[in-house]
Amino acid sequence: NAGVTQTPKFRILKIGQSMTLQCTQDMNHNYMYWYRQDPGMGLKLIYYSVGAGITDKGEVPNGYNVSRSTTEDFPLRLELAAPSQTSVYFCASSPRGRFQPQHFGDGTRLSIL
């Protein structure tokens, strides 16, 4: 059982470029999330989704977009990369329910130069 899979693991972008971070889960979880983690800081929620076709903004959505066309996939799009978006990005998923832990992928380390 692979759990939550994120690709790529590492990427370097130039300012102004765009890219999509991929996330897929094979646990049939309804809920999915995107976080960013800056050095020494807690995880910050970018976007989340409660099911296919439904997405909503988290704490730090500016500069990002998401879509959820299937239960399994939740890609994160950066349209115009900026140095402030240099971070480690984590995707997570959880089952529907009030007391369910989130399960994380191993992250994408992104540098914007």
Add this chain to the structure above:
Amino acid sequence: GESVGLHLPTLSVQEGDNSIINCAYSNSASDYFIWYKQESGKGPQFIIDIRSNMDKRQGQRVTVLLNKTVKHLSLQIAATQPGDSAVYFCAERIDTGFQKLVFGTGTRLLVSP
């Protein structure tokens, strides 16, 4: 949890010691708490959780204690091993009608053989 910037608090222990990692949470209305372990280059890994109607929960070599009076959570690791070396952080679920978690910044545990 509050941001502590770039420098994580560090707990250094000897192999075989018991470790206690503490977390102050922010919202008295939080009803669910999770401890995660994060190894270098990996995503957060679920360790143990506890609901607000409990004050103690035990797992394999780990115990979580919840003190709602002072909004304090602790993780106890028995017979700490070198493989326990990682960053540990707590997360609280604030009841917003959706399972959003707020994450602390973490404590680095260093275990010496």
